[in-house]
Amino acid sequence: MHQGRCVNLLEQPLDRIRQWLASFDTIISDCDGVIWLGDNVIEGAVDTMRQLKRLGKQIYLCTNNSTRTRQQLYEKAHNMGFDIDADHIISSSYATAAYLKARNFQKKVYVIGTAGITDELEAVGIKHTGVGPDIMSGRLTAYIKSGFRPDTDIGAVVVGFDVHFSFCKMIKASVYLSDPKCLFLATNIDERFPITGMVIPDAGSIVRTVQTCTAREPVVIGKPNRSICEWLIKSGRIEPARTLMIGDCCGSDILLGRNCGFQTLLVGTGVNQLSDVNVWKKSCDPEDKKLVPDVYLPRLADLLALI
Amino acid sequence: MHQGRCVNLLEQPLDRIRQWLASFDTIISDCDGVIWLGDNVIEGAVDTMRQLKRLGKQIYLCTNNSTRTRQQLYEKAHNMGFDIDADHIISSSYATAAYLKARNFQKKVYVIGTAGITDELEAVGIKHTGVGPDIMSGRLTAYIKSGFRPDTDIGAVVVGFDVHFSFCKMIKASVYLSDPKCLFLATNIDERFPITGMVIPDAGSIVRTVQTCTAREPVVIGKPNRSICEWLIKSGRIEPARTLMIGDCCGSDILLGRNCGFQTLLVGTGVNQLSDVNVWKKSCDPEDKKLVPDVYLPRLADLLALI
Numbered sequence: 001m002h003q004g005r006c007v008n009l010l011e012q013p014l015d016r017i018r019q020w021l022a023s024f025d026t027i028i029s030d031c032d033g034v035i036w037l038g039d040n041v042i043e044g045a046v047d048t049m050r051q052l053k054r055l056g057k058q059i060y061l062c063t064n065n066s067t068r069t070r071q072q073l074y075e076k077a078h079n080m081g082f083d084i085d086a087d088h089i090i091s092s093s094y095a096t097a098a099y100l101k102a103r104n105f106q107k108k109v110y111v112i113g114t115a116g117i118t119d120e121l122e123a124v125g126i127k128h129t130g131v132g133p134d135i136m137s138g139r140l141t142a143y144i145k146s147g148f149r150p151d152t153d154i155g156a157v158v159v160g161f162d163v164h165f166s167f168c169k170m171i172k173a174s175v176y177l178s179d180p181k182c183l184f185l186a187t188n189i190d191e192r193f194p195i196t197g198m199v200i201p202d203a204g205s206i207v208r209t210v211q212t213c214t215a216r217e218p219v220v221i222g223k224p225n226r227s228i229c230e231w232l233i234k235s236g237r238i239e240p241a242r243t244l245m246i247g248d249c250c251g252s253d254i255l256l257g258r259n260c261g262f263q264t265l266l267v268g269t270g271v272n273q274l275s276d277v278n279v280w281k282k283s284c285d286p287e288d289k290k291l292v293p294d295v296y297l298p299r300l301a302d303l304l305a306l307i
Numbered sequence: 308m309h310q311g312r313c314v315n316l317l318e319q320p321l322d323r324i325r326q327w328l329a330s331f332d333t334i335i336s337d338c339d340g341v342i343w344l345g346d347n348v349i350e351g352a353v354d355t356m357r358q359l360k361r362l363g364k365q366i367y368l369c370t371n372n373s374t375r376t377r378q379q380l381y382e383k384a385h386n387m388g389f390d391i392d393a394d395h396i397i398s399s400s401y402a403t404a405a406y407l408k409a410r411n412f413q414k415k416v417y418v419i420g421t422a423g424i425t426d427e428l429e430a431v432g433i434k435h436t437g438v439g440p441d442i443m444s445g446r447l448t449a450y451i452k453s454g455f456r457p458d459t460d461i462g463a464v465v466v467g468f469d470v471h472f473s474f475c476k477m478i479k480a481s482v483y484l485s486d487p488k489c490l491f492l493a494t495n496i497d498e499r500f501p502i503t504g505m506v507i508p509d510a511g512s513i514v515r516t517v518q519t520c521t522a523r524e525p526v527v528i529g530k531p532n533r534s535i536c537e538w539l540i541k542s543g544r545i546e547p548a549r550t551l552m553i554g555d556c557c558g559s560d561i562l563l564g565r566n567c568g569f570q571t572l573l574v575g576t577g578v579n580q581l582s583d584v585n586v587w588k589k590s591c592d593p594e595d596k597k598l599v600p601d602v603y604l605p606r607l608a609d610l611l612a613l614i
Contacts, residue, residue, distance in 0.1 A: 140507070141502075163450075167508070167513075170508040171508065174499065175506065192520050198482055199481045200447070200478060201519075205516050206516065208515050209516040
């Protein structure tokens with residue numbers, strides 16, 4: 001009803017808000033910056049989600065974080081008090097496994113990432129090479145001669161966040177991806193994230209290296225790419241036009257909504273603020289326009305008063 | 308005399324060749340693909356260089372390889388039979404140290420690279436953090452809390468080829484480069500190189516990661532950037548218009564020549580062939596035109612018959 005206009009819901013008359021509330025049956029909500037911040041729940045988020053569920057909305061949580069399995073994300077949400085079904089968790093690692101499964105992938109995956117990815121691959125019966133440290137102990141020439149025997153069964157390279165990312169992993173990805181038949185998937189391409197005053201490189205920085213040394217382009221599964229919700233839409237479990245995407249980051253959440261044909265709501269408790277949106281609204285670049293949400297609220301909890 | 312026309316010297320009359328030979332006093336030659344291939348000298352290269360020196364040409368060798376010091380490169384050339392002065396070696400690591408020295412850099416350098424870089428820094432009295440493995444033993448949260456104390460004296464991050472490249476190094480570079488006053492230098496940005504059928508990621512792949520996770524652009528020292536020859540030109544040791552750049556790779560060697568105002572000669576014993584040049588000649592993109600050398604020879608040794 002307000003497509004790409006970024007209407008502030010707090011300034012709307014009640015009948016318009018009711019009309020908007022009736023226009024969706026499904027909510028897909030980002031996690032960090034919307035319902036929690038790291039290990040702390042955002043005030044009022046639990047009550048708001050509970051109330052929306054009472055109104056009959058089905059609620060999904062969606063995250064680009066590939067380091068946790070759906071089960072771990074479910075437990076985190078559950079422990080914070082969110083009443084979410086375990087199979088209503090959408091993660092980039094789950095969606096990566098679903099992507100390969102949907103394509104009847106039968107070979108083995110070389111993984112640069114964490115158990116968050118390999119556990120999801122195992123859950124759908126896909127073989128992988130494991131995760132963890134992989135360091136060069138001797139000289140490069142010795143490594144090339146005898147330190148690394150490529151696994152001929154590898155049919156895909158999956159790259160996500162990995163604190164054990166190393167030069168050996170770059171070499172292996174290069175060797176496997178030199179075969180054009182080998183798939184190249186990235187769980188997500190977020191470039192960095194802040195933790196207690198430090199900037200930590202995210203999966204996107206690792207993906208970029210692999211892109212550069214292999215001269216290959218990955219299929220990106222995570223937001224804002226449609227792939228993360230592909231399995232949900234294809235199975236008919238949600239109707240895109242009657243789905244609301246809630247997020248704090250326009251380049252990821254709001255653009256995902258746009259790419260999937262969802263309605264969109266931006267909340268101001270995370271990455272982007274109204275001031276960012278106002279810049280994009282005035283931009284001549286159509287790519288910027290796509291970042292503008294339909295509606296805006298300062299906090300998710302503001303919905304509670306409007307319901 | 309043939310600027311950017313890629314004249315095949317073998318097809319020129321003798322008086323034109325003599326005229327061309329008299330048009331330069333200095334030769335700067337790339338190494339790999341021109342005078343050697345890995346550990347093997349290219350046939351006729353030693354004799355050709357000796358003859359050019361007899362004609363009174365001063366000869367420099369220039370390489371983007373940052374893993375060896377000038378002294379090590381000198382020894383390699385010397386052992387193969389090349390009669391080159393030790394201070395006529397131009398390497399990206401030496402030029403990186405020279406760049407910092409010329410700017411009176413007084414702080415400490417965080418190095419992602421090899422002793423090829425740190426030895427050159429030490430030679431000009433610049434402090435650094437050392438090189439080698441740097442791996443995460445515990446969890447990321449523990450590492451952030453207690454595993455890494457930034458060195459407050461760091462004033463530059465230098466990135467080159469490093470088989471011990473790791474996620475910890477990505478974090479450190481991110482932290483140091485979050486200070487806009489901290490310099491960001493790349494020895495070179497070659498993306499990959501082939502070894503015995505394998506594709507090995509080169510410094511450019513590592514630099515790209517650091518660019519992505521820091522959102523900073525590096526000063527690139529290596530070819531085709533002028534910086535690698537800056538110290539040579541500024542000291543008045545060579546006259547650019549009377550200098551011939553010889554190389555096998557147009558994007559690196561020939562473009563360096565163009566960027567420095569040198570004459571250029573492409574030899575066909577390495578990366579690029581005449582067929583590549585013919586494509587660029589016909590291109591409408593001015594950037595492609597810059598890749599076209601002045602003259603061409605199949606092999607460096609072909610010069611011997613023309614002298």
